[in-house]
Amino acid sequence: MELQIKTLTPIWTGGVETGKMDRLHETSIIGSLRWWYEAIVRGLGGDVCDPTSDNPEDRCQFDAKAYEKTKNTEDGLASVCSVCRLFGCTGWKRRFEVQAVTTDLQAFWLATKDKPNKFNHWWLSEVYESQESYVALGQIILRFRWIRGYESQHKLIQALLSLVSQLGGLGAKTQYGFGLFLYADVQFISQSLAIIKQNLVNPNPRKDVSGIYPTLSDYWLLQCVIPNNDVTRQFNQVNIVGSQQTFDKYKSHLLPVSFDIRYKLPGSNDKGLRQAYRLRYGKMSTRQLFGTLKGSEKDKRSSSVFVSHLYKENDSSDDYQLRVWGFTNPDITGEIEKSLKNIFPNLCCPQTKGSDLLAGVEVQI
Numbered sequence: 349m350e351l352q353i354k355t356l357t358p359i360w361t362g363g364v365e366t367g368k369m370d371r372l373h374e375t376s377i378i379g380s381l382r383w384w385y386e387a388i389v390r391g392l393g394g395d396v397c398d399p400t401s402d403n404p405e406d407r408c409q410f411d412a413k414a415y416e417k418t419k420n421t422e423d424g425l426a427s428v429c430s431v432c433r434l435f436g437c438t439g440w441k442r443r444f445e446v447q448a449v450t451t452d453l454q455a456f457w458l459a460t461k462d463k464p465n466k467f468n469h470w471w472l473s474e475v476y477e478s479q480e481s482y483v484a485l486g487q488i489i490l491r492f493r494w495i496r497g498y499e500s501q502h503k504l505i506q507a508l509l510s511l512v513s514q515l516g517g518l519g520a521k522t523q524y525g526f527g528l529f530l531y532a533d534v535q536f537i538s539q540s541l542a543i544i545k546q547n548l549v550n551p552n553p554r555k556d557v558s559g560i561y562p563t564l565s566d567y568w569l570l571q572c573v574i575p576n577n578d579v580t581r582q583f584n585q586v587n588i589v590g591s592q593q594t595f596d597k598y599k600s601h602l603l604p605v606s607f608d609i610r611y612k613l614p615g616s617n618d619k620g621l622r623q624a625y626r627l628r629y630g631k632m633s634t635r636q637l638f639g640t641l642k643g644s645e646k647d648k649r650s651s652s653v654f655v656s657h658l659y660k661e662n663d664s665s666d667d668y669q670l671r672v673w674g675f676t677n678p679d680i681t682g683e684i685e686k687s688l689k690n691i692f693p694n695l696c697c698p699q700t701k702g703s704d705l706l707a708g709v710e711v712q713i
């Protein structure tokens with residue numbers, strides 16, 4: 349069973365060594381599908397376990413004893429959540445294998461207004477060691493093989509992939525612009541959510557994780573359209589981290605400048621989402637929202653705000669698109685929109701809220 353996607357921004361899956369991607373790694377695709385499925389199931393009010401918890405009661409496990417008694421799989425699965433039933437847990441294998449076939453691996457590249465050795469450029473070069481790394485672009489085929497008897501669950505993956513294509517991105521480092529894609533058989537959001545909802549088991553959360561883990565009910569999206577002029581005015585001169593050749597090949601429709609937009613726009617004091625937010629709300633709440641690597645293990649946190657690269661939906665479009673999304677109180681979107689307008693004065697930012705999607709409001713993304 350094959351699903352076809354086409355990238356809008358490069359897909360990054362990391363590799364064996366941190367900071368390098370040697371090929372498209374399926375584990376990263378599966379990991380991000382699971383992450384999205386958890387967030388969506390939580391939003392739908394379904395029970396999702398906490399696989400990283402120290403408390404065994406928070407984690408799912410196949411009950412082999414109960415199964416041995418009756419030989420009924422459902423008895424073994426009695427306390428296994430909807431997500432683990434599909435993606436696996438202790439004693440219960442993931443129901444599918446996936447192979448990703450890609451024809452277009454390109455040498456890694458990013459662009460920034462900063463010059464070599466200056467802040468953004470320096471930081472990006474440090475993190476990505478860009479010379480020997482690749483990203484996946486273009487058409488990708490995801491080939492699924494299901495455990496016998498579970499083939500009908502393929503519709504869950506189709507619904508999930510459709511939602512991810514409309515709401516966020518696939519693979520790693522989606523907070524830094526990677527992983528946006530078009531899905532060939534995209535469905536209406538309400539339809540995809542209904543399919544997933546129908547398949548929920550045990551729809552009472554065992555532990556309230558709102559505010560701890562991402563949930564569709566906290567989701568918001570700004571799918572912005574930016575006139576070409578605004579983009580060329582701001583990013584006329586960029587410096588490349590990684591492959592100049594890849595940059596030249598894709599520059600007419602893909603500008604990998606998420607980092608400049610998300611942090612601090614080089615050459616300004618108050619532009620860039622994180623910088624604008626920090627000036628207004630201070631360091632600590634900025635770390636809460638945009639993530640931090642500083643402090644002890646427990647202080648480190650991943651970002652709740654995701655900023656895509658600038659991309660064109662197809663070759664004939666003149667305008668650029670920018671997708672910014674997050675899992676926070678949606679009140680923040682006003683602030684984010686204001687900072688984006690500071691960078692791109694003529695951008696237009698239709699807004700979508702997860703709570704509306706869950707309430708069945710149909711939106712075109």
Ligand SMILES: [Zn+2]
Binds near residue numbers: 407431432433
């Ligand atoms: Zn579980």
